[in-house]
Structure formats: structure tokens, C-alpha cells
Amino acid sequence: MKQKINPENLDELDKLAGFRSRFHNPKNEIYLDGNSLGKLPIETKKRVSDLIDNQWGENLIRSWNDYWLELPKKIASKIASLINADQNEVLVGGSTSVNLYKLGCALINSGIYPKQLLTDSLNFPTDNYILEGISKQYSISKPVRITYSSDLKADISKLKKVISEQPGILCLSLVTYKSAYLYPIKKLNEHAKKNKSIIIWDFSHAVGVVNIDIKATETLVAIGCTYKYLNGGPGSPAFMYIHKSLIPYFNSPIQGWFGHKKPFDFLEYYEPSDGIEKFGAGTQHIISLAALEVGIDITLEAGIKNISSKSKKMSTYLMKVIKEELVPLGYVIESPDKCDDRGSHVTLSHDFSWQICQCLTNPNVDKVKITPDFRPDRFIRLGLAPLYLSFKDLEITISRLKEIIINEEYKEKEKTRPVVT
Ligand SMILES: Cc1ncc(COP(=O)(O)O)c(C=O)c1O
Structure with a gap:
């Protein structure tokens, strides 16, 4: 039987959890684009x-x-x-x-x-x-x-x-x-x-x-x-x-x-x-x-060893859940399978990659905003910045990615793209 990982347990064990409060965290947003532009430290x-x-x-x-x-x-x-x-x-x-x-x-x-x-x-x-x-x-x-x-x-x-x-x-x-x-x-x-x-x-x-x-x-x-x-x-x-x-x-x-x-x-x-x-x-x-x-x-x-170790834990968790829950819905994993062959983002694609990104970033009022980035022609990148992300954030992201396909939300979004994605 497949063992389900509980993200809350992983967050409890996270030595770096306290660092999140050192950053400016926009309300109701999960920011997965630290691989493009990191967050603003409050001290800055x-x-x-x-x-x-x-x-x-x-x-x-x-x-x-x-x-x-x-x-x-x-x-x-x-x-x-x-x-x-x-x-x-x-x-x-x-x-x-x-x-x-x-x-x-x-x-x-x-x-x-x-x-x-x-x-x-x-x-x-x-x-x-x-x-x-x-x-x-x-x-x-x-x-x-x-x-x-x-x-x-x-x-x-x-x-x-x-x-x-x-x-x-x-x-x-x-x-x-x-x-x-x-x-x-x-x-x-x-x-x-x-x-x-x-x-x-x-x-x-x-x-x-x-x-x-x-x-x-x-x-x-x-x-x-x-x-x-x-x-x-x-x-x-x-x-x-x-x-x-x-x-x-x-x-x-x-x-x-x-x-x-x-x-x-x-x-x-x-x-x-x-x-x-x-x-x-x-x-x-x-x-x-x-x-x-x-x-x-x-x-x-925070210590680079601690940051890198959390990054590996996060990407391992994400890859496992993506395989189990997203691949059956048409998502394709575009990152290497072995943890040691990966940096700190996980890339996915889907026939509707761009529309999915729009559903994440411009959700209906009651949904959390999730910010990944999109790279042509099909790549949805989920950047894992260990200093301000939790495992719970990743769990929520996965459930949104599922929902967008199951409820066909992507069909409501534009196919055309702006300059910066
Ligand atoms: C691997 C890599 N090299 C270079 C650059 C561009 O750097 P800059 O705009 O500072 O010249 C980027 C920007 O994202 C990058 O990801």
C-alpha cells in the first residue's frame, strides 16, 4: 500500500520554518517563483x-x-x-x-x-x-x-x-x-x-x-x-x-x-x-x-547545507505526489527523476500549460493565488525556495493543479500570452 506523506509533519520537523517571517509575504499567495525573483526580506x-x-x-x-x-x-x-x-x-x-x-x-x-x-x-x-x-x-x-x-x-x-x-x-x-x-x-x-x-x-x-x-x-x-x-x-x-x-x-x-x-x-x-x-x-x-x-x-x-537539504526534501515530496496524483491527469514531469540530478525547481507540462498557469495566478475569489512561472513552449516551473515555503504550500499547489483539470477551469482562460510570463 502506498504511504501518504503528511506535509504538516514535515513542516513540524522543518528547522528553517522560522525564516518565513523574515520575508514580506503577500496575503493569500503561494509564491513558487523564487527561481526567477526571490522575495523581499523585511530587513531590506x-x-x-x-x-x-x-x-x-x-x-x-x-x-x-x-x-x-x-x-x-x-x-x-x-x-x-x-x-x-x-x-x-x-x-x-x-x-x-x-x-x-x-x-x-x-x-x-x-x-x-x-x-x-x-x-x-x-x-x-x-x-x-x-x-x-x-x-x-x-x-x-x-x-x-x-x-x-x-x-x-x-x-x-x-x-x-x-x-x-x-x-x-x-x-x-x-x-x-x-x-x-x-x-x-x-x-x-x-x-x-x-x-x-x-x-x-x-x-x-x-x-x-x-x-x-x-x-x-x-x-x-x-x-x-x-x-x-x-x-x-x-x-x-x-x-x-x-x-x-x-x-x-x-x-x-x-x-x-x-x-x-x-x-x-x-x-x-x-x-x-x-x-x-x-x-x-x-x-x-x-x-x-x-x-x-x-x-x-x-x-x-540559515546555512546553505540546511537550505539545500530542505530543497531536496521538498522536491522529493513534490515529485512523489506529482507522479501519484497529477500524471494520471495528463501532467508530464519535465525534471530529472533522481533528486541528485535536480536543482530547486520542478518543471511540469500539460497540453494546457499556459491556461493552467493563468488559473493558478488569477484564481476565482475564494481560491489562493499561486505564482509559478511559465517558460515557452510548455514549461510550468515550480520554484522551491526553502527559506519561505512550507510543505503545506506544496500540498495546496498540488490540489489546485488537480482541481483545475478535474473541474475544467483551464477552458475559461485565454490561449494568448503576455511578454513576461
Ligand atoms: C542561468 C541564467 N544566466 C543568466 C541570466 C541573466 O542574468 P542577467 O540578467 O543578470 O544578465 C539568467 C536570468 O534569469 C539565468 O537564469
Whole structure:
């Protein structure tokens, strides 16, 4: 006989349950889109308004010396501790796209690796656009785009074979945005090294929820965003990681004054900083950094091991219930079956995926609003942010997904989609 799991029991055992109250939680909404934009920590409002009123308002320009010049370094070292990198191996600032551009150019210019860019069909579009742009800029062949038989997971033997045959500079998303597939990062780093290649890991869908260990996985370079599971806020500064042994060989393609050895000496010529700071360019986004620090602090306080362990429990629970209760209703599981092959979202599809999403987000008055996201052409992503979600939230979501099909609610919704889904 199948054993029914009681979500209330799981919530009682949840060590992180108390963290929910640290976030602004809109009434009557279950938010399953923390894999796109994390929630607002309550402390962020206070921190940002203090910065605006006191540091900017009262202290004005003096705040650069008093607080702001040190802020990026302080935050970078917190990100470093989260991913088990050294303090001086991480730079915070810019967007993931721009950081990938800087890193991609630096890798090509270094001459250490074959000048062949590679990506795969599971990678996030911006990463592929950036690589394509770099290949045009350097007049090298177009990036090799490795394809697999499904959107769901990489074929690791094919990926390894391509790396052996066409070594170069790869970019892969550690957790893929569609299915949440999680690559065997250590194995691939080792294979790349054997083949004189390097992998730029995009940690955007992983950082703050997957227990990333730079040292144990022998990762050499990475980028990532902070507005998802780190709850840094819309457009919060991204980060870049470079292994200390490689920093001396890499230079930024943008020689801005914030990458200069002595930016405030206003010297005539550019001289790059010795450290990873040379990848800085212009003035830092101080207000956004202040907001980001709160999100990172909450994550550090909760502990990445605890967060990742709850994420695994949540996705295991969800997959079990989806198989038992949703698959018979026409839902298809679009995420890997094995927990260790998944990041922290579970993706579903259905013939009526878009209409189902609308039923969840715009329910009848008496129903709870549930916010997943939709990715073309058919993917409903249920993002599991352990800091503010409960198992009960997941149970309610499952029962809504059932109801929408059984009661044919989806038939009342539009087939057309707006720009942001
Ligand atoms: C894997 C991945 N890479 C890059 C990006 C884009 O980052 P940015 O807009 O900060 O350049 C995203 C955004 O969702 C993403 O998921």
C-alpha cells in the first residue's frame, strides 16, 4: 500500500520554518517563483531606507570613505564563503550577462585555452547570445552548440566526447533553467582539464539553494546572479569567481577606473589592479548592494547545507505526489527523476500549460493565488525556495493543479500570452 506523506509533519520537523517571517509575504499567495525573483526580506526595507536617509541624505560624499568603498569587497567575501571559494576570488557587481562577456573575452585573450567556444542546448539564452557575440568580435568560429535528444537532461557521454574532439572554452548552467537538471560539475571539470578546456559555470539557478563547493569540485571560473535564491532584489548585482591561480593571466576587456590599481589617484594611463578587482569597471550600485547584503546574510544565517537539504526534501515530496496524483491527469514531469540530478525547481507540462498557469495566478475569489512561472513552449516551473515555503504550500499547489483539470477551469482562460510570463 502506498504511504501518504503528511506535509504538516514535515513542516513540524522543518528547522528553517522560522525564516518565513523574515520575508514580506503577500496575503493569500503561494509564491513558487523564487527561481526567477526571490522575495523581499523585511530587513531590506530598513537597510535601504537607512542608507538613503543617513548615508546618502546626511553623510553625502563622505559615505564613500565611511561605508561604500568597502561594501563590494565585504559582500564578495560573503558570496565566497557561501560557495567555498577564497575571499579574493570573487567579485560582486554588474549583471551575469556582462560578467560572462568579461570572462569569455579574458579567457580568449589569455591564450591558455583553444579559441573555440562551446555551449549546449540546455543553457540560458543570454549566455548563448553573449558567446555568439564574443565569437564575432574575435572573428573565431561560431560557438559549438551541443544538442541532446531532450530538453530534460544532458547526455554526459556526448558532452564529454565533444569536449575531447573540440576542446575549448565551455559555458554551462549548473542548474538548467527549464528542467532544473544539475550537471555532475566535478566530473566535467576534471574532463575539461584533461582536454585542455575550461568550463565557465553559470550558477544563477543554483546559488543560495544548491550547496556549491568550488574547492571540492575544482571549479576554475563561474558567474551567477543574486536576485533568485539570494533574494537580492530586482537586478541585484551579479558575481564572478576566478580561481586564484588564474587571476594573474586574465584581464578585463573593459578598462574602467574601478578596475584600476589606484582609481582615486586619477592617473593618466590604465594599470589593472592585481586582484580580481581588475574586472570592475564603473561605479558600483551601492543601493542595490545594500539590499543584496541582507539577502546573503539571511542565507548564511540559515546555512546553505540546511537550505539545500530542505530543497531536496521538498522536491522529493513534490515529485512523489506529482507522479501519484497529477500524471494520471495528463501532467508530464519535465525534471530529472533522481533528486541528485535536480536543482530547486520542478518543471511540469500539460497540453494546457499556459491556461493552467493563468488559473493558478488569477484564481476565482475564494481560491489562493499561486505564482509559478511559465517558460515557452510548455514549461510550468515550480520554484522551491526553502527559506519561505512550507510543505503545506506544496500540498495546496498540488490540489489546485488537480482541481483545475478535474473541474475544467483551464477552458475559461485565454490561449494568448503576455511578454513576461
Ligand atoms: C542561468 C541564467 N544566466 C543568466 C541570466 C541573466 O542574468 P542577467 O540578467 O543578470 O544578465 C539568467 C536570468 O534569469 C539565468 O537564469
